Amino acid sequence: MITLLRKRWFGPKLTCKEVDAFLAEYLEGTLDPKIQKGFKKHLHMCPNCPVFLEQYRQTVHLLKDQPTPKPPRELVDHTLAFLRKRLPR
């Protein structure tokens, strides 16, 4: 009974491993609200997981900061010429 009340009030008690499993959803804002309480509580209590979460978030940010490959200006014309040459009539 006390466990159920604790879970309802504070959320489930999560381990570091479980926090890792929910990381991506947490960063996307899609984490189940019932799990979010326990997730945030773990971050508050564990000295390691907040640093780990931040590294994970920065990894994704560094990926999104990659430059976008720019297609060559003649790409469309070259491709159409290639198709005209290679497609059987």
Place this chain on the structure above:
Amino acid sequence: MLCLLPVTYKPLKQSYDINALRARDPVALDQLVRAESGRVYRCIARLVRDPQEAENLMQETFLQAILKMDTFRGEAKLSTWLCAIGINLSRAWLRKSKRYDVLGEDEVERLQPQYDLAGRSTTQYQPWNPEQQTERNERIDRVHQALDQLPEDYRVVIVLRDLEELSTAEAAEIIGISEGAVRVRLHRARQVLRSLLNDYFAT
């Protein structure tokens, strides 16, 4: 059997006459290539990281798509189908070229976060400060070096989800796996990259 009924497919902005594409109508081909080449090129270029080869593979992608247009049933978006062909050609090229020294699956496993039997982390993590420690060009290079080490399956999912920012559903359709499998693979790939980048950025 060739479908003779009008088949049109409407993506967000474009509508393609599939029958005209099957008939290799020049106007239809022109429309398709103009509308889709940018995105297909980007997906391929991010994977193979060679602009000339990306162009070659992109041309081959459109050729394969036109030659196989009879098999396109319209359940997926045409752009998704094109990307799938492009990704498969790129993967074949990567395997053949063996250009990058990629990690084995046992190393991918080793680079995942480790836990004891109680689920507690066994690693002490140090904060990063990449913007303060390095210039942007160096950060870009470091990320490229880390990406180059990823096995193909993981690299593809990073390209589609984190670089091209496609949805999980679309990435799943392109790769040909379930959405759940995309999420697992993406998470594992990000963990590997985090671990590799930690060597550069940990203070």
